[in-house]
Amino acid sequence: MKKFDKDKLIIGAAGPVLALVSSFVLTMLVLLATGLDPIEPIRLMIENAGYSDIQVLIVNQTGIYYLAALGVALGFRMNLFNIGVDGQYRLAAMVSAVVGASVELPGPLHILLIVLVAMLTGAFWAGIAGILKTSRGVSEVVSTIMLNAIATSLIAWLILPKNLGVQPAGSNDLTTGKIAESGWFPGIDMGQGNGEIYGFTFVALALGVVYWFALNRTRFGFDLRATGESESAAQASGVDAKKMILTSMLLSGALAGLSGMPTLLGDTHTYSLSFPVGVGFTAITIALLGRNNPVGVLFAALLFAFLDKASSSLDVEGYPKEITQIMQGIIVIAVVVSYELVRRYGTRRQQQKVGEELAAGGALKTDKEVSA
């Protein structure tokens, strides 16, 4: 049955390739329409990606996106749309930064504490949506979007100097105070001022493996995927739907909470007003593009990190770097359309193939039946 596997691979790759090619073409058309050279910005971005310091930035950003996208993908695998990854990520970063700055512990313990607090905070924030869904039937799409807004206000209030925040002297910024060095996650210095790769990036990669194993090799993962593919069939098979919704919401939130860790533990060591936002939204696109598959999501995260970081010098050359945002936006639409097209094609093709193979070998079977 090797043939089916090869087919599956080709069909699996066809979706993202189709989406990317069409979004590239559309982006070029947008550039043309605004009277700009459509090739030059892309050439510049590829050239930028050749520099070591940009490469470090891309790798670091990939880790951040990867964690957040895994959180989204986990929900997607059972048809839960956790749109609230961004809020969970920010709140978790903020709370864990506060806790991290307020204690001093031996190295590994300090880091472990911060990471645990981040996971719990993310899980808690996502869990609210989970409980609302299981007890009241509130759509998680609506509740997580609203929780994003609430998280924004909550953080703005908590970070006020009269509450948990600190205002560094001579600055307009508000922070949560510096985490002591014992709570810094060691990175790999790339030398010559190229910066360092966050150590947490490797944790992210390891979690990709854990994600794969948990989903594909455990009972829990099977139940989760079954629920995503057919809720009614999963329920009849003995899956407790409510428990499953709540568990995956909590796990999704915990992963979202982790996605703030590379930045917090490896770079800023504090949560401030300038802490990156929007990671959770980009992660939705990345999870879609990567088909919720740990390897696919990794490549998608890499691509988006590249678009983000390699585009920074476009402004200097006279090209709006917003074209990368246009491109990311087009990818979302293209992904949804092309995946559905490919899925339908694949199903039809397989049904045909099965029919064909049975027609070829079917005559034998019938003869056997007659004699039986």
Place this chain on the structure above:
Amino acid sequence: MELHGITKRFPGVVANRDIAITVRKGTVHALIGENGAGKSTLMKILYGMQKPDEGTIAIDGEQVAFSTPGDAIARGIGMVHQHFMLADNLTVLENVVLGGEKLHGIGAKARKKILEISDAYGLGVRPDALVEDLGVADRQRVEILKVLYRGARILILDEPTAVLVPQEVDALFDNLRELKAEGLTVIFISHKLGEVLKVADDITVIRRGTTVGTADPRTATTKQLAELMVGSELPSPETRESTVTDVPMLQVEGLTLLETGITAVPQVSAARVVSPSDTYVHESAEVGRKLLDDVSLTIHKGEILGIAGVEGNGQTELIEALMGMVSPDAGVIRLDGADLSAVPVRKRREGGIGYIPEDRHRHGLLLEAPLWENRILGHVTEAPNSKRGILDLKAARQDTERIVREYDVRTPGIDVTAASLSGGNQQKLIVGREMSHNPKFLIAAHPTRGVDVGAQAQIWDAIRDARREGLAVLLISADLDELIGLSDTLRVMYRGKLVADADPATITPEQLGSAMTGAASGHLEGGEQAEQSAQPEQSEDGDAR
């Protein structure tokens, strides 16, 4: 009408090959064949939904080519689909004129025309009844009228009896005879051989996409037809020797389930007037209606208990309560002595309940997942599928191969998705899966629905074999022959209650049918026919669909 050398290829598959049929004017022509034999494709070609690759169609000696159903309608061909295409919230009149407004308008003229057709063919259709208030048999008559209204002279009926109880089938056949008497031609697609012999003037048999023979209904027997149809002997659902023991396996006492969330005002019984046209207007759901009403039953080891009933009378709820998917408001369920009343679904499955669901696509399979994952479904915690929370893919795949082999699931491999198998093969996979865990008690809901004759026999065999080993089976089926043939004990369910019991050795499908519509209750004795014939058919299943 004549068809010659019709061939239709889909990429890689030949659906129809060199089909030749001659339909005489003014006759009922039956087209029979197994599921997947190519009947539907042929009908789609006749109705202009698909174009043949080769071959010719001639009507009244004149060659025609249809590229849309519109062309076919213009030529006087009308189709009554198996699944009704009616808008529930519109009246009969509105449904009939919908899309055909140009013919006779939408007002008085259309109403007159409808009544005219209805009277001419004895259809008894009331133009102002809401379709949602009509039972299945009435809806079917509306469909037929809709086609006649558009001037059809040739009617194609796709499995028209699949949804009817025996009495309704007889009424339909009377209608068909009327149509025939008026010079109309009826093409009747079916795989129920007894019915075909009753109503058809000519019979054409299709097997593997081609016409394999014709038969004269006056001389042919069901056995001969079936052999033509499958190319082998007809399976029978008869269970030979009794294996019933006196060890109770499943005991259900006083199971009651109330409908929730319905707040419609109970209607006064005036709405229940049965009109002369035998249309039945069912009352709206009452608050807290009992979906299951004090259901008590015991199934012993080695016993098959069959439940007859028009769909929607509580069978689904009974299954869901037994599986633990809904929690009943009262009652006790005991399996092999252990109280299951408050146990979740998974524990019940682990405790030895096998489940062949009535809707395999919704409850039995992950359509987009490969066969081996479907083999795990429902038994993820049991050997050989997993050990200590970790899936054992190798063992699960091996066991899938075994099921495919032993239960003759026709598939090129276990990595194809469940969706790419035919219904019969999907069902065989489910049966194989459920039997692989040595259940003590099996719920078999419509185990052979939409399954071809060959697979049907295999599924019956599997159930019979397990029964011999001491399995207790709850069989729910709309196929009365299957119920009577397989069951050791029969019960009739009507409005959530077990209203009658019968001995499958003496009961006839007609007697069961009348109990199913609420016309008879208590213990049904074979041979007692009076009560049922005195009561004209009451279609009772308006809320079932």
